[in-house]
Structures are given as structure tokens and as C-alpha cells.
Amino acid sequence: MLGKISFDQVVNACSQNGLRFTTSRQEIMSVLINSTKPKSAYQILEKIQKNSPSAKPATVYRGLDFLCKHGFAHRIESNNAYVACASSSDCNSAQFLICESCDATFEFHSHKFSNEISDHAKKEDFTITHKMLEIKGICRECR
Ligand SMILES: [Zn+2]
Ligand SMILES: [Zn+2]
Missing domain, CATH: 3.30.1490.190 (Ferric-uptake regulator, C-terminal dimerisarion domain)
Incomplete structure (x- = not known):
């Protein structure tokens, strides 16, 4: 795996663009940044539930939508899995x-x-x- 967007880069991009980097979005982003392989929404949910037992699938899907929409993460269609973006700038x-x-x-x-x-x-x-x-x-x- 080549470089990956860092957590701080996401924080900065969100504050520059007036985007809300909520706790659940932060949790999802952290899971993706710390993964070496693409993760399914369900695998992400399992990880998040270790800290936030009340996390729901809908929260994860909404968070992933946000992260993908803004180019911080990508959905790998053929595996139905998600990865953190490898680039630090707006990636579409x-x-x-x-x-x-x-x-x-x-x-x-x-x-x-x-x-x-x-x-x-x-x-x-x-x-x-x-x-x-x-x-x-x-x-x-x-x-
Ligand atoms: Zn291989
Ligand atoms: Zn990218």
C-alpha cells in the first residue's frame, strides 16, 4: 500500500470546507486508515462497536457516504468494501x-x-x- 490520507489531513480538509467531522465519521475514518485491506461496512461496524456498542449499521453507511462523497475514502465496487484514500487532496x-x-x-x-x-x-x-x-x-x- 502506498501513502494514505492522514487523520489530520481529513480534520483540516473538513474545517477548511465547513464539513462536520462528527465522532462517528471520525471512528469510521480511523478504522479505514488503520486497515491494510479494504473493509466491508459490516467489518467497520464490528470495529466501531468495540468503543461505541450502540453504533448502528445505518450510522456506518451514512458515515461512509460522507467520507466517499468528499474523497476521503473510496468504495471498491467489485468487493463492496471501503478504503481510505491514498491521496491528500480532493480525490474524485x-x-x-x-x-x-x-x-x-x-x-x-x-x-x-x-x-x-x-x-x-x-x-x-x-x-x-x-x-x-x-x-x-x-x-x-x-x-
Ligand atoms: Zn495479494
Ligand atoms: Zn483517492
Whole structure:
């Protein structure tokens, strides 16, 4: 795993943009930052319940929606799991290398790639709503 957004970076981004980084959002973000692999909403809930036994699935889903919407975390669609963003700035376009064997996920940002996709969308008069790309393979550890 390459770099990951830090907790402080999320705190700063929220205060700069007037976003509320509530306790439950903080708890979810901490779980994601401390995970080496993508985590399902249920796995996140289990971790949070150790400190906050009253946490509910809806709280986790709402918190994840917030974190993903603002680019602090991403949903890996093919695994239905969540990861902390690897970049520190507003992240709404990324590519992921995902190991089919152990689920290790490596996020990268290719501007070339991203621009090319935008160009194609423009030509087709197509409005992009989700610009994440998931690429499957086998990681170094599993080969
Ligand atoms: Zn990202
Ligand atoms: Zn692997």
C-alpha cells in the first residue's frame, strides 16, 4: 500500500470546507486508515462497536457516504468494501490495482488516463458521475 490520507489531513480538509467531522465519521475514518485491506461496512461496524456498542449499521453507511462523497475514502465496487484514500487532496478520480487473491488495493492517479476518459465522454456528450477504475490482478505477495 502506498501513502494514505492522514487523520489530520481529513480534520483540516473538513474545517477548511465547513464539513462536520462528527465522532462517528471520525471512528469510521480511523478504522479505514488503520486497515491494510479494504473493509466491508459490516467489518467497520464490528470495529466501531468495540468503543461505541450502540453504533448502528445505518450510522456506518451514512458515515461512509460522507467520507466517499468528499474523497476521503473510496468504495471498491467489485468487493463492496471501503478504503481510505491514498491521496491528500480532493480525490474524485482514481485507479485501483486490486489483488484477486488477498484483496490488497493500490490506488494511483493517472492524469493522462483521467483526461483521456474525460475527452471520450465529451465526444459522446456523456456526463461522468463516477470516475473510479478497478483493475484486477495478483499482487507481489500472492504471486
Ligand atoms: Zn483517492
Ligand atoms: Zn495479494
